[in-house]
Amino acid sequence: MSALIRLEHLTRDFDVSKPWLNRVIERLPKATLRAVADVSLEVEENSVYALVGESGSGKSTIGRIIAGLVPASDGVVEIDGVDIVSGDAARIAEVRRELQMIFQDPYASLNPRWKVRDIIAEPVAVRGGDVSGLAERLLEQVGLSAADAGKFPHEFSGGQRQRICIARALASNPKIIICDEPTSALDVSVQSQVLNLMSDLREEMGLTYLFISHDLTVVQHMADRIGVLYLGALVEEAPRDRLFAAPKHPYTQMLFDAAPRMDAFGREVDPPKGEIPDAINPPPGCPYHPRCPLATERCRSEVPQPRMIGETRVRCHHAE
Amino acid sequence: MSDHQAEIETRRTPGRLARAWDSDLAYSFRHAPVAMVSAAVVLILVLSALLAPWIAPYDPFDPGSLNLMNGFTPPGQPNAFTQETFVLGTDDQGRDVFSTILFGMRISLFVGFSAVLLAMVIGVVLGLLAGYLGGWVESVIMRVADIQLTFPAILVAMLIFGIAKGITPPAYRDQMAIWVLILAIGLSDWVQFARVVRGATLVEKSRDYVQAARLVGRRPFSIMIRHILPNVLNPVLVIATISLALAIIAEATLSFLGVGAPPTKPSLGTLIRIGQGFMFSGEWWILLFPALTLLALALSINLLGDWLRDALNPRLR
Numbered sequence A: 001m002s003a004l005i006r007l008e009h010l011t012r013d014f015d016v017s018k019p020w021l022n023r024v025i026e027r028l029p030k031a032t033l034r035a036v037a038d039v040s041l042e043v044e045e046n047s048v049y050a051l052v053g054e055s056g057s058g059k060s061t062i063g064r065i066i067a068g069l070v071p072a073s074d075g076v077v078e079i080d081g082v083d084i085v086s087g088d089a090a091r092i093a094e095v096r097r098e099l100q101m102i103f104q105d106p107y108a109s110l111n112p113r114w115k116v117r118d119i120i121a122e123p124v125a126v127r128g129g130d131v132s133g134l135a136e137r138l139l140e141q142v143g144l145s146a147a148d149a150g151k152f153p154h155e156f157s158g159g160q161r162q163r164i165c166i167a168r169a170l171a172s173n174p175k176i177i178i179c180d181e182p183t184s185a186l187d188v189s190v191q192s193q194v195l196n197l198m199s200d201l202r203e204e205m206g207l208t209y210l211f212i213s214h215d216l217t218v219v220q221h222m223a224d225r226i227g228v229l230y231l232g233a234l235v236e237e238a239p240r241d242r243l244f245a246a247p248k249h250p251y252t253q254m255l256f257d258a259a260p261r262m263d264a265f266g267r268e269v270d271p272p273k274g275e276i277p278d279a280i281n282p283p284p285g286c287p288y289h290p291r292c293p294l295a296t297e298r299c300r301s302e303v304p305q306p307r308m309i310g311e312t313r314v315r316c317h318h319a320e
Numbered sequence B: 001m002s003d004h005q006a007e008i009e010t011r012r013t014p015g016r017l018a019r020a021w022d023s024d025l026a027y028s029f030r031h032a033p034v035a036m037v038s039a040a041v042v043l044i045l046v047l048s049a050l051l052a053p054w055i056a057p058y059d060p061f062d063p064g065s066l067n068l069m070n071g072f073t074p075p076g077q078p079n080a081f082t083q084e085t086f087v088l089g090t091d092d093q094g095r096d097v098f099s100t101i102l103f104g105m106r107i108s109l110f111v112g113f114s115a116v117l118l119a120m121v122i123g124v125v126l127g128l129l130a131g132y133l134g135g136w137v138e139s140v141i142m143r144v145a146d147i148q149l150t151f152p153a154i155l156v157a158m159l160i161f162g163i164a165k166g167i168t169p170p171a172y173r174d175q176m177a178i179w180v181l182i183l184a185i186g187l188s189d190w191v192q193f194a195r196v197v198r199g200a201t202l203v204e205k206s207r208d209y210v211q212a213a214r215l216v217g218r219r220p221f222s223i224m225i226r227h228i229l230p231n232v233l234n235p236v237l238v239i240a241t242i243s244l245a246l247a248i249i250a251e252a253t254l255s256f257l258g259v260g261a262p263p264t265k266p267s268l269g270t271l272i273r274i275g276q277g278f279m280f281s282g283e284w285w286i287l288l289f290p291a292l293t294l295l296a297l298a299l300s301i302n303l304l305g306d307w308l309r310d311a312l313n314p315r316l317r
Helices: A020-026 A059-067 A089-096 A116-126 A134-141 A146-150 A158-171 A188-207 A216-222 A240-245 A250-258 A297-301 B002-011 B018-029 B033-050 B097-133 B135-149 B153-167 B170-188 B190-205 B208-215 B219-255 B268-276 B285-312
Strands: A004-017 A032-044 A048-052 A073-079 A099-102 A178-179 A208-213 A227-228 A233-239 A307-309 A313-316
Touching: A004 A059, A004 A208, A032 A048, A032 A059, A032 A208, A032 A227, A032 A233, A048 A216, A059 A099, A059 A208, A073 A099, A089 A116, A089 A188, A099 B170, A099 B208, A116 A134, A116 A146, A116 A158, A134 A146, A134 A158, A146 A233, A146 B002, A158 A188, A188 A216, A208 A216, A208 A297, A216 A240, A227 A240, A227 A250, A233 A240, A233 A250, A297 B135, B018 B033, B018 B208, B018 B285, B033 B097, B097 B170, B097 B190, B097 B219, B097 B285, B153 B170, B153 B219, B170 B190, B170 B219, B190 B219, B208 B219, B219 B268, B219 B285, B268 B285
Parallel strands: A048 A208, A048 A227, A099 A178, A178 A208
Antiparallel strands: A004 A032, A004 A073, A227 A233, A233 A313, A307 A313
């Protein structure tokens, strides 16, 4: 087993300043939003790594940086040993072929003016490959019919569209698929079908998934290893069973407490305290301290560095 | 209409649109009496303009066939000297008004279509570039557009017309007038296309199908043409229709002011200019009939454009 994706101190800042003229007139400084803050992680070949976190925690941005859709501001991103931030362009292009993506909204990720055949074959067609019969074969592989190739996306339901997206992702025979909340736009009944399809395909084709989600039940079902993001920082990372059995970071504990559970129907839950802070003006010290029950003076001033507790890597002064 | 339809068909790349979409539009058309009447009027006018050489009783461009004695014949009445009768009368030089209208409409429509086509190509290309590339490309294009919008389009057209006329040799001026007119109106009208296409491009660009195309290494220009362009054509179609009416009116205005189509190749605007000289001396038909034709043409194209805008807007359905 080797690391197929390796992130080291990955950081991404977005410029959220007002236009130049407004800044001059209103005497505002440049404003940046740190969407990803010093994230290091490794995704093993043939495994499923899940990134979880609230909206705005930077999980999609990490996915897009790895996919090469958003440039990194700082840090190292390695795919299959190739540095895609500062590496050789030809090798980056090569390694990018091994990477595909499934998007959240199956209604926006298929061009409404294209036939399904062309959509699915696009990754191969762009690179001048042979596409005859490709779409038909993939459609059957994802549980649709070969005859659907001649249809347009609007003729399909959300779940079917997500299957088309999966077929497209498989077309170029990738090693890695980044799944950006692939089921959060689907009905619960359809979710499990799509997830099972993805699990089956992973086993058949030896795929590696980077699975981005906010849904803990989905993550528990899919992931081998889980990273918890808070305000762009990876606050806790552990193998799935470890994390679910013994969450170390107070934020992870709060997430688990807040998640709805079928086996504890009707239980009283303390609602999560506070809101995710403004990422443009993040709190000093540990980003979680304004909401944390364990917070002390140290948390307010000193940013916690990752440390290992057993198999768990956690960024907290108080976790044990 | 037939020209316009053909232009629409090729732009939408046939077969890519679901049949259901077409029938939606057809259904909406069948339930819009105003649109049907407008379409009929446009169709009749365009056909008669196209077929002018065959249906016009006289050739107003052939000086040899003109008889000055026929000048100022009132509509439907025999001429006092030659006893010839003209349906819509004759002008000062004895030209049959009906024939000049048919031939004038040819020029008006040709200039209108060509100018809109030019404006559309420029506007769509610049709008796509501005919306997709963003950054300084967008700033430059949109600021130029903003500046141009602060001047009335007709002023811009006159400016371009004046410059173009200044640099063409006098011998070719009459010949070139039509092309200069097309250039002037086309260049004064691209802004609306660019603005709408830029807006629509920004929306499409943020959609994940564009990200998926970027992911597999499709080049920006290929994404713009293959992915975004087909998805921004609906509003372009609406603006093109309404612009056509405006372009025809702009051409008429320029010609009326004497800077457009020359009297040897009169458009509807030139005819109106000729006619207004006789308005108060009793020869009303020389002005009235070309003016009515222009009104009918511009109005029905405009109404058709209004219907198209509503029919293609999913939020109004």
